[in-house]
Amino acid sequence: MLWLHIHFPLLALESAFIADTRPIPKLLLQPGAQKVMQCNEQAEQLGVRTGMNKKTAFCLLSDCAISDYDANTEQQSLQQLALICYRQAAQIAPVEPQGLLLEVSSMLPLFNGLQDYLQRLKKRLDQCGFSYTLSTGHTPACAKLLAEAGIELHSESENSHRQALLQLSINQLNLPEGICRKLAGMGIHTYQQLSELPRKELGYRFGYDLVNQLNKLEQDNQKLTSFTLPERFQQTVHLSYDAEQARGLIFPLRRILPSLEAYLYSRQLACEKLLIKLEHRDGRASLISVASVKGSYRQQDWLALISTRLDQTRLISPVISLTLRAKSFVALKSYAKDILGSRHTAADKDRLQSLLVARLDETQVKTLKTVADPRPEVASQLQLSHSQSTDYLNRQWPSLLLPCPKPIQMKHYEILSGPERIEGGWWDATPVRRDYYIARKGVQLCWLFRRDDGQWFLHGYFS
Known part of the structure; x- marks a missing residue:
C-alpha cells in the first residue's frame, strides 16, 4: 500500500493568528512556562528560536504579536484540514497534533497517476493558508518521519522510501531522548547505522519499544483511527485583534468556507442558511443570518452572500471571536449547463436572488408564483422569495x-x-x-x- 503523510509544522501558530495578516513577528507561547513554542519566519530572521524565554525574545523584537498555545484550536484546525482532504482519500486519519495520514494507493486509478493526485490535493491545501510538507511512504510511520523531516518524497517505489529513511538521523526517528543519548554514546548517529544492528541485541539492550519503533518503519500492520464526517458543521475562530468593522470579519470567514464546501459536498448536501455568532469585547453576543434561496455548497457563492450581508451590518461592539454554523440542509442537485454558453442557467437566477435577499432582507424581495386560476391577471402573484411555489400553468402566455x-x-x-x-x-x-x-x-x-x-x-x- 502507498501512504501519504501531510505535516503542518506551524499548525498551532497559524491557527492562533488565522485572522491576522500583518507581516510582523508572531510568537506562540507555552502557557505557564512563558517560553516560545512556535514562531514565524519574520521572528526567526530576527533571532528568535523555539524554546527561547519570552523576555529574551522580546529583547530582540521591536514589535510582535503574541498568543498562548490552545490545544483545542489546533485540533479544530486539524479536523478542518481533514475535511478538505476527505474527498481525495480512501482512508484518512488525523495524527495529532500536526499531521494527516492518507491511504492513496486505491485512489490513484481515479487520477492520472501520483503526480496528478498530488497536484489536485495541493490545490485544496493551498486554499487553507497553512504551511505544510508532505511525503509518501510504504508504511504510515515511514511517510510520517519523512514528512516531519522536511523530505518531500513523491514516489510509489518502496526502494526509494527505504533509501530516504537511511538519510535520517537518530534524532529524527521520534525516539525517547534517553535512547538517543545512549545510541550517540555508542557512535550510532543515523538510521542506516541503526538498521544494520541485530534487532535481538537492540531489544536486549534498549527494550522492546525501540524494536517496535523500527518494525513500524518497515511493516504496514498498524491500526488507524479513521476520520469520520461530523454530524453537523460548526467552527469557531478566536481573533487575535478586535474587529471594529463588520468587513473585518470577511477574512477569518473566508478561511472556514473551504472546509464548509468540503463538508457539504462529501455529504452531497446544500445549505440554505448560515448562522454567524459574534462574541463581543463587552461580553455581549449577536447573531447574523445569511440565507441562500435554493441552497448552495460552493464557497464562492457563500463568500459573495456573506460579503453583501456584512456590508449591511453594523457591529454593536468590537468582535473578539466568531462561530460559523450551517443549518437547513437540502439534497444537492445539479443544474443543467448550457453547452453554447449563450443562456443564463437556473443556478445564475438563484445566486442573483440570494444576493438580493442578502442586501435587502428576505421580507423585501418577492418573486412570481403561478396559481391554478385561468385568468391571466390572477394566475401570477407575488410571494416572498423563500416561499415554495408550484407552477400550475404551462401555456404560451406573454412575460x-x-x-x-x-x-x-x-x-x-x-x-x-x-x-x-x-x-x-x-x-x-x-x-x-x-x-x-x-x-x-x-x-x-x-x-x-x-x-x-x-x-x-x-x-x-x-x-
Whole structure:
C-alpha cells in the first residue's frame, strides 16, 4: 500500500493568528512556562528560536504579536484540514497534533497517476493558508518521519522510501531522548547505522519499544483511527485583534468556507442558511443570518452572500471571536449547463436572488408564483422569495402583462394564432369570458383578446 503523510509544522501558530495578516513577528507561547513554542519566519530572521524565554525574545523584537498555545484550536484546525482532504482519500486519519495520514494507493486509478493526485490535493491545501510538507511512504510511520523531516518524497517505489529513511538521523526517528543519548554514546548517529544492528541485541539492550519503533518503519500492520464526517458543521475562530468593522470579519470567514464546501459536498448536501455568532469585547453576543434561496455548497457563492450581508451590518461592539454554523440542509442537485454558453442557467437566477435577499432582507424581495386560476391577471402573484411555489400553468402566455387591458383598433394588428378561450371567475364574483390571440404589430408580438361584444384589447407583450 502507498501512504501519504501531510505535516503542518506551524499548525498551532497559524491557527492562533488565522485572522491576522500583518507581516510582523508572531510568537506562540507555552502557557505557564512563558517560553516560545512556535514562531514565524519574520521572528526567526530576527533571532528568535523555539524554546527561547519570552523576555529574551522580546529583547530582540521591536514589535510582535503574541498568543498562548490552545490545544483545542489546533485540533479544530486539524479536523478542518481533514475535511478538505476527505474527498481525495480512501482512508484518512488525523495524527495529532500536526499531521494527516492518507491511504492513496486505491485512489490513484481515479487520477492520472501520483503526480496528478498530488497536484489536485495541493490545490485544496493551498486554499487553507497553512504551511505544510508532505511525503509518501510504504508504511504510515515511514511517510510520517519523512514528512516531519522536511523530505518531500513523491514516489510509489518502496526502494526509494527505504533509501530516504537511511538519510535520517537518530534524532529524527521520534525516539525517547534517553535512547538517543545512549545510541550517540555508542557512535550510532543515523538510521542506516541503526538498521544494520541485530534487532535481538537492540531489544536486549534498549527494550522492546525501540524494536517496535523500527518494525513500524518497515511493516504496514498498524491500526488507524479513521476520520469520520461530523454530524453537523460548526467552527469557531478566536481573533487575535478586535474587529471594529463588520468587513473585518470577511477574512477569518473566508478561511472556514473551504472546509464548509468540503463538508457539504462529501455529504452531497446544500445549505440554505448560515448562522454567524459574534462574541463581543463587552461580553455581549449577536447573531447574523445569511440565507441562500435554493441552497448552495460552493464557497464562492457563500463568500459573495456573506460579503453583501456584512456590508449591511453594523457591529454593536468590537468582535473578539466568531462561530460559523450551517443549518437547513437540502439534497444537492445539479443544474443543467448550457453547452453554447449563450443562456443564463437556473443556478445564475438563484445566486442573483440570494444576493438580493442578502442586501435587502428576505421580507423585501418577492418573486412570481403561478396559481391554478385561468385568468391571466390572477394566475401570477407575488410571494416572498423563500416561499415554495408550484407552477400550475404551462401555456404560451406573454412575460409582460399590462396593468389594465388597453382598447385597440384591430386594423393595426396581424393575427398569427388563436383563439384561446379563457372563461372563469364566477367563484369570486369577477367573471371573465375572452378569446385570446397572438398577433404582430411591426416587429412586436402582442397578446390580444376579444370580448363577446366584439371589442378588442391589448393585454401583454411577448419578450
